[in-house]
Amino acid sequence: MHYRIAVPVPESHFAEITYTLDTYGSQAIELQLPAWRPGRYEIQNFAKNIQRLEARGGSGQPLSVRKVTKDRWQVTTTGEESIVVTYNFYANIQNAGSSYVNGELWYLNFINFTLYAVDRIQEPCIVELALPEGFRIACGLVATENANVLQADDYYQLVDSPLLASATLHHETYEEAGVPFHVWMHGNLQPNWKRICTDFAAFSREQIATMGEFPEQEFHFINLILPTAFFHGVEHHNSTMIVLGPDDEGEGLYNDLLGVSSHELFHAxxxxxxxxxxxxxxxxxxxxxxxxxxxxxxxxxxxxxxxxxxxxxxxxxxxxxxxxxxxxxxxxxxxxxxxxxxxxxxxxxxxxxxxxxxxxxxxxxxxxxxxxxxxxxxxxxxxxxxxxxxxxxxxxxxxxxxxxxxxxxxxxxxxxxxxxxxxxxxxxxxxxxxxxxxxxxxxxxxxxxxxxxxxxxxxxxxxxxxxxxxxxxxxxxxxxxxxxxxxxx
CATH class of the missing domain: 1.10.390.10 (Neutral Protease Domain 2)
Incomplete structure (x- = not known):
């Protein structure tokens, strides 16, 4: 399954998604959008943010699309070997489980907007990002030879890997028990990396010592710092997405960062x-x-x-x-x-x-x-x-x-x-x-x-x-x- 994501009109906050998949000879394929996301146990109905959706065969012919539930679509494939589904998603919310795009920042939780073919959720996924020039990516997914193309073992891994991309990302690393830990920051701040890495390494070391080993080969703390008051973190398989604010709170903000980061790391x-x-x-x-x-x-x-x-x-x-x-x-x-x-x-x-x-x-x-x-x-x-x-x-x-x-x-x-x-x-x-x-x-x-x-x-x-x-x-x-x-x- 292949996804291409672009933001042709950044001020609109719409992401444009092109989803390509093989039909394996099926006469019809049902496509599902998640109704909720891990870490937040409530129905959120992400489909309400899709403005339009259409499908074509690999030959370019338009295909019939019928909505069968509030967040499921059936595509008649009419013997096509592959189909291309194009749709858009309104990404204009900044919390630790949402998506947001503009000209300066792409914040993507793939669970919000990536369709999957029913009964094919375990297939490998490729994500191609049409990023603006100079953008860096913070994400737990592995990049291919092209840094803007990411791969996931299956859909579960894809939607458990939030992404932050911007030309103004701050980044530092530290290592504990042979595991590299990445700390990413976006916002109006100048991180004190010496203090951050010292304190993060200390609580990471303590958690690993208590549990005996770390579950993943690497880990990413992905932080979005807002100018307004906010406190939210979400756990993911080798990362956490954290949204905090306000950015001028000083020591209070730093203590919040420590508290939510230690909490989210233990969720690993x-x-x-x-x-x-x-x-x-x-x-x-x-x-x-x-x-x-x-x-x-x-x-x-x-x-x-x-x-x-x-x-x-x-x-x-x-x-x-x-x-x-x-x-x-x-x-x-x-x-x-x-x-x-x-x-x-x-x-x-x-x-x-x-x-x-x-x-x-x-x-x-x-x-x-x-x-x-x-x-x-x-x-x-x-x-x-x-x-x-x-x-x-x-x-x-x-x-x-x-x-x-x-x-x-x-x-x-x-x-x-x-x-x-x-x-x-x-x-x-x-x-x-x-x-x-x-x-x-x-x-x-x-x-x-x-x-x-x-x-x-x-x-x-x-x-x-x-x-x-x-x-x-x-x-x-x-x-x-x-x-x-x-x-x-």
Whole structure:
């Protein structure tokens, strides 16, 4: 399957796509556009941005095109050996899962606009980019001898590889564990590369030391920095797309960059490879319901900041501040929610990314991070730090991520209880499948490391550090760098 992408009128924000494929003797071919994208579990109906679509045979003859669903077209091939489909896509949104084109920037998420032939999703893909002179490309796909022609093993790899292209891209690299990491920046800024590479290398090293190996041969941090306030990142198979702003925020922007980058890097294990079985493989035509997004996003949220502290990028004060942020977001907004984490994971497809009605759902990110914290500290207290959530994640990697077979909720329960060495009925009933408020369990866990969360009558919360020498020693053991320890399997 071959795609050619051009932007003949940049100010229009329309990308022009030419899609060529063999018919293999078929009398008709159905072409599908995805209805959603990985990392955002909601139907997004990308087809609404297609203005026109037509098809011709390899001989040049016009072919009949009939729309059979909102995002599927049937092309009558009439004995043609190949077909050429031409269409356009309005690309005028800048978030971490969108596409945007003008005269200075091409930002492409191929999942938004590349059609695929039904039942041929595993065929290799070639993408030819008619880029303006002087544009550089940031993308996890491999280029051919022509730098503007990219190749993917199949459609899944293609649409899991966002692209940024511009004449004004900033770029630097660092290496950890023999893996090259690329950092790309576009926006009104002058990156402090020495600081960025030092800090990124530190949390990358910490994550690899914890998990034992890195899943990919290289990795790309692709950053679009906007002049307006923004915070969004999306995980991909060997890259992440991050959109942040405003570009004049200084230290606040840099801390946001560190936080989202560490979070997204951990997704290279937890989501991309350690994947719920309901998402393996992705079905881009409809909802892919699953109940374990509290593992996918909650554990990753917990670890994103924890790795920054373990690596010495965050100090104690900044880390406590970040802990308090997602405590406040949970307790001040959904303390009395009627849904469990399992139910809210399932209902991501309904309203998971909007505010929703009062006291209905919980955040798989914020409550998910809190229950990960509770579990980690429970395991550490029970075993005097001999076992922890690190062991759970490594076991998930070894059993489900490396072989890439997908795990169920029951699989996750089994791994956790194997690490714990006991049934954890209280944890599943209260923290995951139930709606019991977390204050008591959370403060029991926090006391082990010398913290206490205080709830005020107005609904606000505050996280305090206790003056407790014994707990302070547990704090240090909790935050000990995996680089200094021998991971236990």
């Amino acid at each position: 294990w937890n989501a991309i490879r350690i994947r719920p079985k309901e998402l393996l493989p992705y079905d881009f035509t409809q909802e892919n319901y699953f109940t374990t997004c509290f593992v996918v996003e909650g554990c990753t949220t917990y670890y994103g900041d924890l790795f920054l502290r373990r690596a010495g990028v965050f100090d104690d004060e900044l880390y406590v501040k970040e802990l308090q942020v997602y405590m406040k977001r949970h307790f001040e907004h959904s303390r009395n929610a009627t849904q469990s984490l399992l139910e809210s994971s399932w209902d991501l497809w309904l309203d998971g990314y909007e505010k929703g009605i009062p006291e209905r759902k919980v955040s798989v990110y914020h409550k998910g991070a809190l229950v990960a914290l509770i579990l980690d500290l429970y395991l550490r207290k029970k075993t005097d730090h001999a076992r922890s959530l690190d062991d759970v994640m490594r076991m998930l990697w070894q059993r489900y991520g490396q072989p890439f077979v997908g795990y169920s909720y029951q699989d996750y329960q089994s791994v956790v209880e194997e690490v714990a060495g006991e049934p954890l009925d209280w944890y599943w009933a209260e923290c995951i499948a139930g709606t019991t408020p977390l204050e008591s369990r959370l403060n029991e866990a926090l006391a082990f490391i010398g913290l206490q969360m205080t709830t005020f009558s107005n609904g606000n919360i505050q996280l305090n550090v206790l003056d407790d020498a014994r707990a302070a020693r547990q704090w240090q053991r909790w935050l000990a760098s995996a680089q200094m320890l021998s991971p236990q399997s």
